[in-house]
Amino acid sequence: MKKNISDVLSAVTCVLIIICLFQISALKSQVRNLQNDLISHMSTVDNSISNVYSSVYSAMEEQTSLLSVGSWKFGKVDFDAMTVILNCAISPKEYATNTEAAIIIDGAEHAMTLGNGGKFIANIEIPLFSETHVSTVIFREDESIRTEALDWHVSPQYDYFPEIYADLDGSATGSSQDGLYVYHRKGVVNVDAYCKDEGEIKSATLVEMLDGKKLSTTDIPLDNKEFFENYQSESGARPENVAAAQSTTQVEGHITQGPFYYALDKDYEIPYGSMLTLYVEVEDGNGFLYRCVIDHMEVSDSGEPIDDDYLWAGMDASIYDTNGQVLYEGSQ
Numbered sequence: 422m423k424k425n426i427s428d429v430l431s432a433v434t435c436v437l438i439i440i441c442l443f444q445i446s447a448l449k450s451q452v453r454n455l456q457n458d459l460i461s462h463m464s465t466v467d468n469s470i471s472n473v474y475s476s477v478y479s480a481m482e483e484q485t486s487l488l489s490v491g492s493w494k495f496g497k498v499d500f501d502a503m504t505v506i507l508n509c510a511i512s513p514k515e516y517a518t519n520t521e522a523a524i525i526i527d528g529a530e531h532a533m534t535l536g537n538g539g540k541f542i543a544n545i546e547i548p549l550f551s552e553t554h555v556s557t558v559i560f561r562e563d564e565s566i567r568t569e570a571l572d573w574h575v576s577p578q579y580d581y582f583p584e585i586y587a588d589l590d591g592s593a594t595g596s597s598q599d600g601l602y603v604y605h606r607k608g609v610v611n612v613d614a615y616c617k618d619e620g621e622i623k624s625a626t627l628v629e630m631l632d633g634k635k636l637s638t639t640d641i642p643l644d645n646k647e648f649f650e651n652y653q654s655e656s657g658a659r660p661e662n663v664a665a666a667q668s669t670t671q672v673e674g675h676i677t678q679g680p681f682y683y684a685l686d687k688d689y690e691i692p693y694g695s696m697l698t699l700y701v702e703v704e705d706g707n708g709f710l711y712r713c714v715i716d717h718m719e720v721s722d723s724g725e726p727i728d729d730d731y732l733w734a735g736m737d738a739s740i741y742d743t744n745g746q747v748l749y750e751g752s753q
Contacts, residue, residue, distance in 0.1 A: 487569045489514050493555065496544060498581055500707065503549045503748060505577045509533070511541045511558050524571075525557040533558075550740075550749045552576045578749070583616045585738040587701035587713035589685065597724035602691045604718050604726075612641060612701055612713075614679040621706030622676045627683055628712075630698040631691070641683040641701070648682040694722045703738070711738040713751070
């Protein structure tokens with residue numbers, strides 16, 4: 422009898438332990454949920470505090486600012502001088518009849534003139550191919566001088582010149598024989614082009630050079646029709662979005678945006694000690710030329726290829742005028 426009672430008590434104890442374990446597990450889960458809720462609420466409070474701080478800071482900054490309006494825009498462009506007029510307009514909250522204003526551009530001070538509505542204006546000629554920093558505006562009244570930082574960084578290049586980038590996907594093999602390095606290149610020439618406003622892409626050309634001398638040139642059609650009719654796809658050398666690539670962007674009959682494609686499958690015989698260069702040349706509606714190096718193979722005097730991809734791969738386009746003079750050197 423006593424043994425039976427002991428067994429029953431043991432069983433009940435086990436059941437109670439199991440029930441307690443389930444309750445403990447449930448309590449732990451509730452604690453975790455409460456912790457997560459607490460963390461979420463704390464994050465919300467932190468964000469609210471940050472937003473309040475930001476709003477207060479912005480309000481204080483606006484309140485302490487000397488200006489009610491400060492703006493800039495590009496004016497007349499001179500492609501012969503490669504400059505553009507930067508029109509700056511500053512309206513101070515307070516000014517007097519004897520208030521004089523000046524603006525600091527790339528470290529040089531330029532006087533501003535007072536126009537209608539209490540707006541001080543300066544029209545400054547700046548280069549097209551350099552970033553211009555408009556740092557500060559200065560107000561002078563007799564012996565009093567007030568300044569405010571502007572910190573405007575202005576880069577006019579991409580407002581007036583197309584953005585051009587080109588590369589060559591696919592495969593490359595080579596072998597040395599009889600004083601020549603036979604270099605086989607197969608893949609797709611990809612030309613990305615984008616024009617703003619009234620820009621236009623007139624042509625795209627693949628240029629092949631050996632030791633600085635032109636071997637040949639090949640026109641790259643801007644409609645991509647021939648490419649998609651004839652190109653047999655190869656792994657790693659097929660445009661990702663075929664449907665989008667089959668049509669280029671046109672505005673009033675002018676091609677303003679790529680991409681453009683050309684299938685390349687060719688052997689090049691490079692003498693020992695020589696250098697092969699392939700680049701794409703794009704001409705815009707103003708006759709400016711944009712050159713992107715897409716492949717570069719230099720062979721040593723002993724017939725070994727020299728790895729110099731790091732010198733040219735990923736560079737943006739160099740820009741030339743109608744006379745072939747360099748306006749802008751591409752960089753990585």
